[in-house]
Amino acid sequence: MSVERNRIVNVSVENLGPCKKLLRVEVPPDQVDVAFDEVIGLYQRQAQLPGFRAGKAPKHLVVKNFEGKIKEEVRRKLFEDSYRKASQDQNLRVIATFGVEEQSFGRGLPFGYTVTLEHAPEFQTPNYKGLTARREVAVAGDVEVERAINILREQHVKYNDVQRAVQSGDVAVVNYTGTCEGRPLTDFNPTAKGLTEKQGMWMLVQENSFIPGFTEQLVGANVGDKRSVKVTFPADFVIKEVATKEGVFEVEVTGVKEKVLPEVNDAFAQEFGAANVDELKQGVQRDLQNELNFRVKRNVRDQLLKHLLGQVTFDLPESVVSSETRQLVYNIVNENQQRGVAKEVIEARKNEIFQSAQTSALDRVKAAFILNRIAETEKITITEKEVTQRVLAMAEQNNLTPEKMVKTLQERNAFPEIQQDILTGKVLDWLELNAQIEEVPAGSTAAAPAPAEAPAA
Helix, strand or coil: HHHHHHCEEEEEEEECCCEEEEEEEEHHHHHHHHHHHHHHHHHHCCCCCCCCCCCCCCCCHHHHHHHHHHHHHHHHHHHHHHHHHHHHCCCCCCEEEEEEEECCCCCCCEEEEEEEEEEEECCCCCCCCCCEEEEEEECHHHHHHHHHHHHHHHHHHHEEECCCCCCCCEEEEEEEEEEEECEEEECCCCCCHHHEEEEEEEEEEECCCCCCCCHHHHCCCCCCCCEEEEECCCCCCCHHHHCCCEEEEEEEEEEEEEEEECCHHHHHHHCCCCCHHHHHHHHHHHHHHHHHHHHHHHHHHHHHHHHHHCCCCHHHHHHHHHHHHHHHHHHHHHHHCCCCCCCHHHCCCCCHHHHHHHHHHHHHHCCCCCCEEHHHHHHCCCCCHHHHHHHHHHHHCCCCCCHHHHHHHCCCCCHHHHHHCCCCCCHHHHHHHCCCCEEEEEECCCCCCCCCCCCCC
């Protein structure tokens, strides 16, 4: 049974907002009756009732025994076929269905219902062939390699206790309590517990460490010394309620630790899997160059995306933007947690994080729709093999078996995102291949914001 072959009457569309519509559909009674007859016939051929051979039970007994299931099957088939046909007739690319309200249904009655839906935006495809961009010619040299080696040394730094006064570059171990206008910082913001009082806090004594101007005032202090440290909270301070105000911290130094970096020798190189220092430097240079190449490529793509985004303006589906915003908020919070940012600091910046995520989400979602339109026009598609390869790479990266990775992705309903990410990459590859790109010296292009590295739509 297929309602698509027949006529659907009284289809109407009402605009409810950006990319949101109310669709009214009514299937005429004769088609409803045909659907009932076809479903009853199917049940009659398969039904097994006491006293009758399979498929030989009388129609009225089949209807009596399976009436509820028959109605549900008819309703399902009528809705699926008519909704698909109505959406096609109205040129709606449905993204989400929020609510279905049945108006009428039954033998001899029309099947009428309304659907609140969200659809893909309508827009004119921007010019995307021959876009212009500038590509930096960047090379990782000796200075960059030395800087990277020093970062590796920092990863293996040791802090030795010393019996002397605090010097610049040391780590001072302190207990402190902080006030502003004579009141604890928690009076201004309850999330500021860690800034109000701390025991055994390690502070690297250098400019702008912790709060600007704080640790410099510890230079010359010995273990057991107590000092009143006065600071001016910066304008962009995490606790906005005290920004630009004066703060006072009562500090007790409980330890002094000297920072000791390892010597760069063959033994040091072997800790990173290299046979000697030369091999370590070659590996570092190779990794730096790969990173530079990645950044240059991303910068080129950001320029191309910026051209595309600037050509068209259109409404975006609220549900997609909301979903993307939630995902970006999760990513930002997770990244900050991995960097060791305190929970109270993240909480204090939640509004700032949300605003940043929402702004980025708008660009990412817009870019996704544009890139998907280009993919349709240029017949760019993804294959099952490409998805499999991506999943295998993710499994290896996360030290999981492919089976475990697949299960995890299924539980998170992450496959649509993976497919979109692969498609986005292929479209960006196509745009870059067909762009007019000028090579320029390193540092010639300003980094553009990345609106859609992995957009979702």
